[in-house]
């Protein structure tokens with residue numbers, strides 16, 4: 132009898148806030164000297180796909196205890212928290228999930244967040260990661276609401292392989308239509324994320340590269356990661372990015388390009404014929420923790436300082452407990468100052484089995 136895997140999503144696993152730290156001028160730095168610059172906000176724990184590397188159907192079935200609506204942060208709470216994070220140094224906000232476009236009236240939240248200004252008057256950079264299933268319908272409205280760019284997950288071009296990865300009866304054509312709609316709405320360049328799992332979709336690497344070469348969009352290949360505790364991760368199922376670059380480069384010559392900015396997750400490669408670029412995200416074989424500037428807010432207001440965290444900090448309690456913005460800001464400063472996460476540098480077969488927070492709960 133197969134052992135039933137229980138996902139770790141409950142807020143029960145939260146740590147007390149660290150002691151307060153003196154407010155410093157300039158960006159907050161953690162214990163490895165990294166600044167707090169990027170905030171990922173998960174707006175729903177639900178999704179209409181069941182990607183095997185994120186939300187396997189056998190765990191996230193129809194009777195799965197998803198969060199009740201009143202447990203989710205409201206749009207007003209998200210916008211308030213985002214403003215306080217921006218005051219603490221955040222410059223970029225990414226909306227995630229689950230599938231963020233499933234959250235009703237998400238355009239309204241985008242509008243509220245797009246109005247947030249950095250201390251120097253610039254607008255906060257606002258992006259969103261989606262599986263593309265609802266993008267064709269929503270792209271224009273999201274753009275009009277103030278969204279800057281989208282990242283679309285697409286793991287193959289043929290339906291059988293795509294469905295083997297997303298375990299949902301959803302055709303590739305509709306996701307491609309979503310990418311085209313995002314492009315037409317001005318949410319370009321669209322970044323396209325392909326998670327590669329050995330034995331499932333590596334035969335799609337070259338067809339995907341050919342499909343998006345010269346399109347203006349940036350295809351990124353993501354190493355299969357031991358996120359959460361439910362995707363049955365094994366190192367044997369990981370195809371290292373170096374192998375992906377070799378495979379593509381043999382057919383479509385590539386050359387390395389510098390990252391756009393410190394902390395950029397993807398390693399960039401451009402086609403020698405000038406027809407665009409691709410990226411690889413190598414959390415397993417080439418850790419990039421030393422430049423990680425990301426914090427994550429879960430669907431119900433927990434703050435996590437690493438994608439592979441096992442516990443977080445309850446900021447919903449601060450929001451609903453009558454704390455002032457200054458008190459919440461001080462709590463952010465204390466959490467960040469105490470941060471020393473570098474999971475990808477210390478990953479072992481044993482740590483891979485730790486009960487980590489589910490990616491569908493805190494966003495990729």
Ligand code: SF4
Pocket residue numbers: 414419420421423424425436437438439472473474475476
């Ligand atoms: S493993 Fe954690 S610390 Fe390292 S890059 Fe990923 S989120 Fe950042």
